[in-house]
Amino acid sequence: MVTIYDIARLSGVSKSTVSRVVSNHPYVSTETRNKVLKVMQEYNYVPNSLAKQFRQKQTKCIAILIPNLDHPYFSQLVRYISAACYKKGFKTVIHQTFSNKYTERDVYTQLQRNEFDAIILASFSLPEEAIARYTENNIIVACNEDYSGDYFDVFCLDEEEVTMKATSYLLNKGLSKLAFCSDNITSPLQQARLKGFILAHTKKGLHHTKDFVFNKISNIEDGIILGERIFKDRLEIEGIIAGSDFVAAGLISSAVKNHIEIPKQLSIIGFDNHPISLVTNPQISTICNHIQDMSNDLVNHIVNKINGIKKSPIKKVYNGEIINRNSS
Missing domain, CATH: 3.40.50.2300 (Response regulator)
Structure with a gap:
């Protein structure tokens, strides 16, 4: 197996010069760098990354x-x-x-x-x-x-603040019966979102409906299943903070199947501004999370x-x- 010493000998340079070429050190002339790289390529030399990592800790x-x-x-x-x-x-x-x-x-x-x-x-x-x-x-x-x-x-x-804004947007449209979707309601992130959801209601002098807080809803399939439940049970929900664009896509799919007009009969806001939000019909209102x-x-x-x-x-x-x- 070719070693760094072999590359140095064949290139006519020192071992330290080869090391500088391998680590892309700036203080090596273009002529020398090209010469060493050519020899490395001819002999299929692969630097020992583990040894380098050990030296650098x-x-x-x-x-x-x-x-x-x-x-x-x-x-x-x-x-x-x-x-x-x-x-x-x-x-x-x-x-x-x-x-x-x-x-x-x-x-x-x-x-x-x-x-x-x-x-x-x-x-x-x-x-x-x-x-x-x-x-x-x-x-x-x-x-x-x-x-x-x-x-x-x-x-x-700032999950709390942006969820409060999204919820307030729906409430300001006159929609008072809102639902909230979470993938794991016990996580600090989802707790912050739920807090923002509740705070938006409080600021309007309203109470949120606890039965409309849905947990373990995280993907398209979950959104479809939740949509079927909402529409078949005729739950009086006017808007949904969906928790993710994938959940929102599933809800829209279910709404189309059940002849529910979005947003006339049900408004939906997703989360994350994923590209999937652009391919549904209608396109999904969402939250950009940077x-x-x-x-x-x-x-x-x-x-x-x-x-x-x-x-x-x-x-x-x-x-x-x-x-x-x-x-x-």
């Missing part, structure tokens, strides 16, 4: 913790975070916990064993204090969930921390925007 790998990859939001989030990491020279490892705290804790143990440089928490079951205790002084950044920021960095959307901006910001932040830039825990909150289309 970095794995160049970041773990992303999610409940499951089937969820439309998390698959989109993973795509944006992974792309941002790749641009910074980092690989990502996706850990699906299926909301199991023991599986989650195993990932923290791997971080302590330096199997990756940092963890991005998109969802988690354990309290902040417990996570900080399990991970000690390792690098943790939370996104998506609205946590305090006292123990680790947090990047999140997921790409958040992903880029948190990856830049986490890479700086990996590279030794020390900062106190920060919390960056993004303001969502309502995008009005034809479903509301």
